[in-house]
Amino acid sequence: MAVENKFITTEELRKHNKPDDLWIAIQGKVYNVTNWSKEHPGGDIPLLNLAGQDVTDAFIAFHPGSAWQYLDKLFTGYHVKDFQISEVSKDYRKLVSEFAKAGLFEKKGHGVIYSLCFVALMLFTCVYGVLYSDNFWIHMLCGGLLGFSWIQVAYLGHDSGHYQAMMTRGCNRVAQILIGNCLTGISIAWWKWTHNAHHIACNSLDYDPDLQHLPVFAVSSRLFHSLTSVFYGRKLTFDPLARFFVSYQHLTFYPVMVVARFNLYLQTFLLLFSKRKVPDRALNIVGILVFWTWFPLLVSFLPNWTERVLFVLASFCVTSIQHVQFCLNHFAANVYVGPPKGNDWFEKQAGGTIDISCVSWMDWFYGGLQFQLEHHLFPRMPRCQLRKVSPFVRELCKKHDLPYRSLSFYEANVQTIKTLRDAALQARDLTNPVLKNLLWEAVNTHG
Numbered sequence: 001m002a003v004e005n006k007f008i009t010t011e012e013l014r015k016h017n018k019p020d021d022l023w024i025a026i027q028g029k030v031y032n033v034t035n036w037s038k039e040h041p042g043g044d045i046p047l048l049n050l051a052g053q054d055v056t057d058a059f060i061a062f063h064p065g066s067a068w069q070y071l072d073k074l075f076t077g078y079h080v081k082d083f084q085i086s087e088v089s090k091d092y093r094k095l096v097s098e099f100a101k102a103g104l105f106e107k108k109g110h111g112v113i114y115s116l117c118f119v120a121l122m123l124f125t126c127v128y129g130v131l132y133s134d135n136f137w138i139h140m141l142c143g144g145l146l147g148f149s150w151i152q153v154a155y156l157g158h159d160s161g162h163y164q165a166m167m168t169r170g171c172n173r174v175a176q177i178l179i180g181n182c183l184t185g186i187s188i189a190w191w192k193w194t195h196n197a198h199h200i201a202c203n204s205l206d207y208d209p210d211l212q213h214l215p216v217f218a219v220s221s222r223l224f225h226s227l228t229s230v231f232y233g234r235k236l237t238f239d240p241l242a243r244f245f246v247s248y249q250h251l252t253f254y255p256v257m258v259v260a261r262f263n264l265y266l267q268t269f270l271l272l273f274s275k276r277k278v279p280d281r282a283l284n285i286v287g288i289l290v291f292w293t294w295f296p297l298l299v300s301f302l303p304n305w306t307e308r309v310l311f312v313l314a315s316f317c318v319t320s321i322q323h324v325q326f327c328l329n330h331f332a333a334n335v336y337v338g339p340p341k342g343n344d345w346f347e348k349q350a351g352g353t354i355d356i357s358c359v360s361w362m363d364w365f366y367g368g369l370q371f372q373l374e375h376h377l378f379p380r381m382p383r384c385q386l387r388k389v390s391p392f393v394r395e396l397c398k399k400h401d402l403p404y405r406s407l408s409f410y411e412a413n414v415q416t417i418k419t420l421r422d423a424a425l426q427a428r429d430l431t432n433p434v435l436k437n438l439l440w441e442a443v444n445t446h447g
Contacts, residue, residue, distance in 0.1 A: 007081040010054075017052030019044070023076065024342075025054040028083035031074040038277075043193060045231065046200045049207055050342050054080065057089055057345035058200060060096050061379055064105070088400050092346045092377070095392060099378065099385075105163070109384040115156050115364075119183075122149040130301050130311075139302060143311040147318030153179050154186075154322060155367030155383075161192055163380045177280070181287025185295065187268040189284045194267075197231050199379060201340040203333055203352030206230055210330060215242030216256060217249050219331050219419055221426045227337065247428045250421035257320040257327075258313070324413070329354055329372040332415040333405070349376040350397055354415070355406040360387060373397075373404065 013030060016023035022034045024047065037044040042062065050058060059067075099105065122145045129142035157180040160172050180188035194209045201207035205222055209231045214223060215238075224238045238246075245252070272278060272285055302308045334351035341348070356370035368383025369375060374393050375386060397404035407415065 006078050008078045010080060010082050013080060014052040019048060022047060022051045024050060024052070025080050025083070026056050026059050026071065028054070028080045030076045030078040030080060031071060032076050033074055036074055042196045045193070045197045049197065049200050049230075049340055053342035054083065055342040057092060058342060060093060061345070061377065064380065065100065086343060088346045088402075089343070091396055091399070095396065096378070099381070099389060104385045104389065105378075105380050105382075107385065108382040111382070111384050112156065112159065115152055119149050119152050119156070122146070122152075127298065130298060134303070136307060139307055139311055140314050143314030144318045147315035150184050150315070150319050151322045152367070153183050155369075157184070157188060157191065158367065158369075159383060161188065161195065163382065177283050177287045181284055182290040185268070185288060185291035186264050187272055187284045187288060189278050189280060190268045190271045193271065199376060202349055202376060203330055203335045204340060205335050205337050207339055210326070211335065212236055214238060215245050217253070217420065218242070218246045218423050218427070220335050221423055222335070222337055224427065230339070243427050247424050249424050250417050253417065253420055254320070254324070257323045258317050260323045261316050261319060325356070325366065325369065328356060328409070328412040328416050329369065332412070332419040334403070346377065347402060349373060350402040350404065353405075354412060356412055357406045357408050363387065
């Protein structure tokens, strides 16, 4: 005897959006993920951000076909009565299916091996130059090489975090700790925590942690209203100090990027030693301790404190190129306030990202992230395939009248600085401004 389907409406589904009552729908079928959210490999934040909604597109983007078999045990027995699929979603899902049949999610190429060899060569050269040369400029070059190796290591960590870059899941997990924690001092657990939230809520001012940089930066005047960060669970206070910093953010952007790595170290420690549940906390802490053993030891072999400080600054200056790149991909794109929605996945990713155009032989330099929209739409796709799928994404955006922004590195910098300057000028024009001083007057006088 056939079992009669039970139905609920979209409005009824929306009521199940709390940590202790968390339902989602996938292709019209409703699942109770309240308990599963605590075990979800991607953390509970993606599920909480999309709670009470149909999340089909996000599920397809982040999960391989093998993940569908695990849904049955979470099925509530309900279907969404007024379930509808937009034309954009239909086309997006068709693309995913075609790319999967072509094996584009599985063909990783040899990029990982090449990158690992390149990183090993740079690290060896850096250590050799520090230990066996007395030349100041050799030491500075070694600092730059170390910074460049961190950039390439970060791309490898990014790859392994999104898909299985190594042969097995266990090797992938070990690689994450080694190349993330041990080599860079930045916890893979912290990266996953923030990065998954960023992908789900791309460019939401109150849900995306990658846009929440007060009191130093504000990419939109909407942040002047002291929004509450849902991710951090605290208010992003726009006080006189924040207003002062934001008023000069277009001037301080590049200097801040040079020292941005200090903030990443701080964020790593704050998470690993917090009360929050952290996957593999012990392994992450051990990895961080490895970094804070070898890095200070390497610096200590330099002859004096002047060279030690300049060596660290040289490495940070080179790495700042990558920090700038991360900002170029999103700071000048569209922003919004509020939670992400499951039914406009493609639209939000297209609106919130900017690609960096470059010739194919420079793909290694950008680590695949120059195809930012393609990466956001297909986060499981190896970077070596992103250039191939770019024309299809561009065509789909054109078909549905959605933005597809691809700027040169220079143009993206110009647009980012313009965005920061526009917000800076708005911060200065607010009523009841902060107390002015000579620096304030000097900057305002010269525009």
